[in-house]
Amino acid sequence: MCGIVGFTGREGALPILIRGLYSLEYRGYDSAGIAAFTKEGLRVIKTRGRIKNLEDKIIAEGGLDCTCGIGHTRWATHGGPSDRNSHPHLGGKEGKVAVVHNGIIENYLELRQRLEAHGYEFHSETDTETVAHLIDYLHTGRREDLAMTVLKAVGRLRGSYALGVVSMDNPEEIVAARRDNPLVIGLGMGENMIASDITAIISRTRKYIILDDNEVAIVRPDGVVVMNEFGDEVEKEIHTVTWDLSAAEKGGYEHFMIKEIMEQPQAVSSTVRPRVQEGAVRFEELGLTEDRLRKAKYIHIIGCGSALHAGMVGKHVIESMCRIRCSATVASEFRYENPIISPDDLCIVISQSGETADTLAAMRLAKEAGAFTLAIVNVVSSTIAREADGVLYTWAGPEISVATTKAYSAQLSALYLIAANLARICGTIDAQEEAHICDELFALSDRIRQTLQCKEQMQYEASLYANRTHVFFLGRGLDYAAALEASLKLKEISYIHSEAYAAGELKHGTISLIEEGTLVVALATQPALYEKTVSNIREVVARGAAVILVTTEDFDGDASQCQQVIRLPKCQSMFSASLSIVPLQLLAYYVSVQLGLDVDKPRNLAKSVTVE
Template structure:
């Protein structure tokens, strides 16, 4: 959600800012802007509603804007509608200070009223302009920008990542963060700030991850960091080891399709290093046998697709571990007075590791005494740093807003954790343990078979793309998988789509089935296949058209009732959702393609949700 980029050095800043913003377009935004300081023109601000290209055309790719110090931003509207005025950067009343901001200032209205009483006038509806005007107010009092920033941070409540430049400080870029991601990129005679390493990876692989409450002052020559007491601090540098080409399309028409096809390799990278001599080995997990035996309840906390990973895992974990598992939406967890104590294992799943709802839930779980385990993709992210234990999915960068390979790697990593814990508890028979592990290792090859035969999916997408409402039905693991298939479709095609447990049809939902309604029936969970078939008969009797998903051995049986069938290879039931979800991802992609949608950047959505 939103993107921040900042640069200080000896190169022309504006083209670098535009390039950084372009690399963060996947985060979701509705307006963009840059502010650059030059010796001759002072503070120059350009911003516009709409795509980044509108801004780039306005300033001819940045060539029109001189200066070697600047900040840029892509905004996803929270306070105020998307328009040129509400776009960032925001400038103080006297025009000396420019600010970009991710997050939400919760007490902005109180501060705004105070500033209005002092005669300050406002141009926008945003909370960010309030922060910029407050900064000017304190700067006029103390005449020291760093001190003024400290006063502002002590005054505001909420979440923020700030990038600030001031006309009076021609060589300094100031940054601060709390509950919103911000990194520092360290180059040679130049330094950067960014919401995401993808924005700076073409310039430097040397980064510093800022922590909550920290302030940084960047010049071309170096970086000075301070804690919330304004004491100087030293921070370790991290090296980014993935290649810049991983964040480029590589010949694919969309990042989403590229990332769907990257899933076999991403799963291979997640699974292979964790299997040694036929056993799951999780070196980074510090959960002892004694602790696991004392766990009375397991919570899985997540949002969106990661929540759907939790739903699949609930079925698998309860069967394999014989422990109660509760799957919670992170946005609800801390408000429902959760029954977490020191006998609770609380697992947090997040692609970015910066999801604000999930971060707040993690802190609540720790406050209540729970043991926390993070499953994330981004090394050094906030959730990874704050959890008691962390396991990385190693999916590589994911650019498309609609997740695919991050979901798939989360799913297989949760399967590996279940095997590891089940082995400690002695709740999994050796034969089943060996079978599941073998199938996880064979999964990349089977996924490649699925991806090699996508013509049927393309055809069905061209046949069904004009439906306005689609229902996914399934039982047990198929229901959990259907949640993700439905979400993928609605995210990028804008078709109304819902997933239901098949047995719930007769409790109300079947009233929505009428002649011509498309129902996607999932029948990959073999133990309940016959019951799934009975639900297909139910919807067919009401005139529904049924597109089914089944395993190869069950395809012919499903075809007797369904109108169309997509088949996937058979595997162990625990692993089957990892195969079944891929045709659903592809179906969503090709439906969206037929409808002419902006697949990588669907409307109103952001990759990383860093506000509540």
């Protein structure tokens, strides 16, 4: 959520900043702004609404002729969406300092009161304006450079932040700092950038460094200097972007979401194939020894949203294959449950971005208790990836749409790999069985490709049911976990009220909500549960529901009462969640399109949730 971009160089900064802001739209925002050095001094232009609104306002105000500036897309936390609450914020009576900020400053009220006592006037409701005034207060009348002032300022802040700061004292310099919020620095020739995400710099450079917590960077056209919290200069590893810019563009598709749905076979293949050799799963890069795995008597799986739903599938598969106790827990609740964690436990944390604040905090708690932490992430060198004891990258490529699809499918595949590896080590399967599972995992990408052939059918289903106000998803076991993800996909991009229930719970209250015309999507991919699920279908049909059934091609139950039946290619039942979600992703997508909504940037949502 929120996005930062900054540029300092020799050519016009405005188009570079605007392009960078557009590339960060997927993170979620409700306002945008830019601060830049022009002949008239430090100018700030900002507005509520989309980046196009900002462009129009810049044109109306005569443009911004500049070579250095910072930009921001804001997702409201402190104070509602408005022009005055938008970033950047100016600090001081003369407005000599401008600040953009991602995160939350927890002690901003205390700081604000002290600054007001020193004569500072506040013009917004934000915590960020406090940072701008604090930097101005610490900098005024002192000879030290801006970076040392920022270092002092962040020492007084509690909470999380990624900061971009500019000052009239040096109109070619950007100072950046971070704690528990991502920030990268793009390294160019005669120009350098700061950004929340690599997508904002890749049009200019493939070289970048990652700021660690409590570090401050001085970014100028001719170089970058990074200091630690003591002000000592530190050497940083230079990373190189390995994917093409085209991977972060639509490539002819109407929306990123449908592009990413169609990319799922490749995402799954990229996750599975490098880890399977000669019929066995190999995890040399994890640092997780077989001896450590044998000791694991309990596995904690932690995630938020779709990552949690993947973890719920993983829990079923791991317990079934390995016979090890396992839990899947909401990351935001994990820390506050006073969890029982043993040093021999394995903690699997799942996050597409690798920056999810709640998941990061839960992982740190598990590490403190001595558990081995294994991260499943998509973004290389993200905070969770760097802090975990072991990391399993999904290699799904950049995912731009807020509603995850291919990253979720890649997470499922990663969990299947972990289950197979752990089962062999624990002795619950032999080498021959592992080889068979590996064959099934190799075939998974082709089966997803076959499932995608239902695209036109799901577009038709969407046209039939886009007018529904309530939708229920039902399933048992693995199908319940898949139903949760399917329900989330629909509600987050169509804004239709949707719920997922374990089908056996239907009669314990929920069935009172079923009325004539209610849409129910039933999942039945587990042969042992076919009869039970058919009974639940009959219950809702008897009360007037219209039913879409998602099942396997060899389903032999009675589907005569269902309005539509979606049949999936045959696969090993424990991997069925990778197939059943595909038609329901497509259903959600086409319903959103049918309703004329912003598919890739749904209201109030952010791609990377970096605040708790």
